[in-house]
Amino acid sequence: MPRCANKGCQKEFDESNNEEGSCSYHPGGPVFHEGLKSWSCCAEVNKPVLEFDQFMALPTCTKGKHSASTTPAPATKPTQPPTSSLDEPTISSDGVETYGFSKLSTKSDAPAPAVSSTSSVPAPAQKIVEEEEDDPSVQVTEGTQCKRLGCGYKYVNEVESRKEGGCRYHPQGAIFHEGSKGYLCCKRRVLEFSEFLKIEGCKSGKHMFVGSKKDVTKEEKVDCRLDHYQTPLQVHVSAFAKGADKEKSIVTFETQSLHLDLYLPSNKRVEKTIQLYGPINPETSTFRILGTKVDIVLQKPSAISWPLLELPPPGTELPPGYALTFGVSGRTGTVGGKEIVLSPEELARRGG
Structure with a gap:
């Protein structure tokens, strides 16, 4: 079955049973300003939030029919041209355009550098980040969506939904820079927000539906x-x-x-x-x-x-x-x- 491309929906639907009101979505575009995130169509109802996962969880504001294709909003352009030049977009096998910066617009025209350990400043040891897991004692309701970024899977039962490697997700947060969109954990960058939502997770693991159980008496x-x-x-x-x-x-x-x-x-x-x-x-x-x-x-x-x-x-x-x-x-x-x-x-x- 096709997957709905309306922003905020992303559900699979049956073309022969696509009734008015079956899709709940955002007709507007995302708004990112001073660290806050919201939707242009319902910024007064759904107040801006700081974290990207909170933004993705904001309730949709419009009912309609599912759609397998949508016309994305134009990418936001910087108010002043950046001092670096853009490569021509490259088109992947699934038809998605991506782009990157190729060179410095300085007199030397040198390629963009990689950070090296030869710096005179000693680099700190890399921190190991422990990812949150579900508390097995907490019961999960059928239909609960996985909280990991880029997944979108909904809980069915313990056997089917707890498989090791069943979740494809992004372990690090989203990043938006000079109009490009992607995740810190992988290199792919796209221009349109609708294409950003389609970037497949770069890590495999178990789904997380509820997270760890918090002890409210402890800091x-x-x-x-x-x-x-x-x-x-x-x-x-x-x-x-x-x-x-x-x-x-x-x-x-x-x-x-x-x-x-x-x-x-x-x-x-x-x-x-x-x-x-x-x-x-x-x-x-x-x-x-x-x-x-x-x-x-x-x-x-x-x-x-x-x-x-x-x-x-x-x-x-x-x-x-x-x-x-x-x-x-x-x-x-x-x-x-x-x-x-x-x-x-x-x-x-x-x-x-």
Whole structure:
């Protein structure tokens, strides 16, 4: 049976039994702004959320018929052209266009670099992230959807729905950059949101329908989303931690690391250490705890551009375009920058 292409539905349907009202979907497009996510068609009813899995769980707002094809909304274009050039799109076997950045628009016209372990700054050990699993003592209701990103499977019974390798999913979050869409855990990038929803999971495992059982008497360790942009002498970071306790929470700065210890409502706590891409001046770096987030200003000792906020593990290849966007206002760009200023380490990686 064909699968419905309407946004928010994605169910298989019978062409001969496709009645009006059988499909529940979003007629509008996704809206991503300042870390918040919503649908343009029901932003007043479904308030914007921070996390991508919360966005995907927002209730649909329109009833109609299932459709095997839909006309996607045009991709959002940046307000200013990026300083890197786009390759011609490549078309995969299933007809989906993908694209990437091929070269720097600098005088040297050098290829985009891979982050190497030859940097003079020692890289931190890579953290092993334990993925959440279902608590076997919690009963699952038939029809409950798997919570893993990119799966969409619905629970049938214990035998059929608990098979090892039955779930194909993305272990890391979604990423949206310069109009492209994909997941941090795999390299595929697409332009249209409807095609992003079709990107197949890159890891196999068991489905997760309810998650682990939480002990409400114990402090729960959670993560928080980070967003940032840079100016020639500063990096501005937003840690989206709603309701952080101003009296107990603290942000600590070191020469090349940032430590967050944030106390949140419902006995939750964020303990996070970021190994920064470049050095900072701890004495002049500052933070402010607001109602929905923590605003952090990292002071650079000199006007050197950072391709990323966090130093990647040794041998990690930067996603296409991430080291190339400068002179663009807000988020990943450098506000007020007239040209790229590279550190000696970056110059060495690029061969001079």
